[in-house]
Amino acid sequence: MDAQTSFLDKLFDRGILHSSGVDGLYARSGAFEDVIRRFEDYVLKIGEGETSEAMVFPPGMTMADFETSGYMKNFPQLAGTVHAFCGDNHGHMDLLECMATGKDWTEGQKRTDLALTPAACYPLYPILARRGPLPEGGVTVALQSYCFRHEPSKDPARMQMFRQREYVRVGNADEAIEFRETWKRRGKEIMDALHLPAHVDVANDPFFGRAGKMLGASQREQELKFEMLVAITSSENPTACMSFNYHMDNFGKAWGIARADGEPAHTACVGFGLERITLALFRHHGLEIENWPEAVRATLWG
């Protein structure tokens, strides 16, 4: 805890991040953003020739697709839904009165058609499903999105709103698994190029509740998800800066994405936690970008 708060305070002091007053919600400085942009460009170059198309998503997704994803069942504590005022003039008067007297005016807010996106690749699947069967050989999409996780924390590497850059592979089982293995290897090469000490391990997602314990155990047993771990604020609990996921045909079935042969698509993705990787760079190479190792600077700005 102390190491987390102390790193966060240093980031605030140097103006690399700015406090909002709420844990996990920070303004990014120009320097922080420049690192993110350079890292994205670097990763985009690595997958350049293999990608069918690129997309960027807004920070929200449709409530219907959010429900289809199953996220609310497994991680309800982390999800966020968007609510709005839907009243008339009379309701507006009540709202103003509520605010003036310090009552909780948010109880009048109604659900909208939107949820905040919990994982960057979710909005892709319904778009692919609507196009009809995949071309032979499937597709590989480069994408980026803000994501939301409701887990206020003093750990700067655990933000409530952060960006994930991803490559997503949609095809058959072999294609999806090969993609994941390729990126596990490349992920390590990227960390080496950035001089960040990192290792891959099976992921341990925080599935909710008693039933969730079994889901987590099953995910680990099947080795569906791996993470690239880097010590940022703790060496005992390193932070997942990349993840390498094989979803089997879960999303293919959930959204109805068919392969050319009519079978449900298998999907895999590699996700890069942009804020986390940037924080790892500041943690390991210092708060002055000018003083980062020459080779790291060449990788990002070269």
Next chain:
Amino acid sequence: MDAQTSFLDKLFDRGILHSSGVDGLYARSGAFEDVIRRFEDYVLKIGEGETSEAMVFPPGMTMADFETSGYMKNFPQLAGTVHAFCGDNHGHMDLLECMATGKDWTEGQKRTDLALTPAACYPLYPILARRGPLPEGGVTVALQSYCFRHEPSKDPARMQMFRQREYVRVGNADEAIEFRETWKRRGKEIMDALHLPAHVDVANDPFFGRAGKMLGASQREQELKFEMLVAITSSENPTACMSFNYHMDNFGKAWGIARADGEPAHTACVGFGLERITLALFRHHGLEIENWPEAVRATLWG
């Protein structure tokens, strides 16, 4: 309406935007994003020497600062608040049952400490206030944020989630007004360089309800806010692609930003609607970027 739907359909057909199934929520293609990035670089270059610092905000702000902004009083219909599940194991069972039987499970969602940001400059003011009195001559900040407005529409230029790039001037009244006038002039030069037919007019914000009519009239009368209008889907109702705002000392007082002499700061901002400007370029120069006028391409990619 027909012109709006038809332009939106063309953007979908050409894969420039992708439908999510909800009006006003779209995935952006790589080509669309490239235009946004080039436009941002272009605008950043114009204000380069005058800016004290740069920031990028996540798509949400703290509920406390959202309340301070006054947005919920004036535009409750457009605002979005973030809600989350805060139950225990028992609550989780109820949630799962609700979802399984198709009941509205969102009624159990509780408010969090976050609202979606309605205007890109709001998160800046509390950060400045916490620093204490401004330096002599004030500050100028370059910033960017996703913004949310709950107004589903078939008009592609009226998105629910979109990005604003802004310059914000914080100082005394003269400094704020001069800044706004400078950017009104530069805004027109930018539109000329992009070969976009545009004109400046006093803004007409959709203040809510009966009382709101008077607020709108007063805003127009005081000429506090101007907009750069471009015909995108209608020549009778052109779209505001930039705005030039003088807030007097409203935000300085609301958040307690003091000038070097102790008086409340006056603020002004210029906002660039990144999606709207990009859509205006596609509307006026065609859906193939390669065919845009040479001078426009040189301005953005040169």
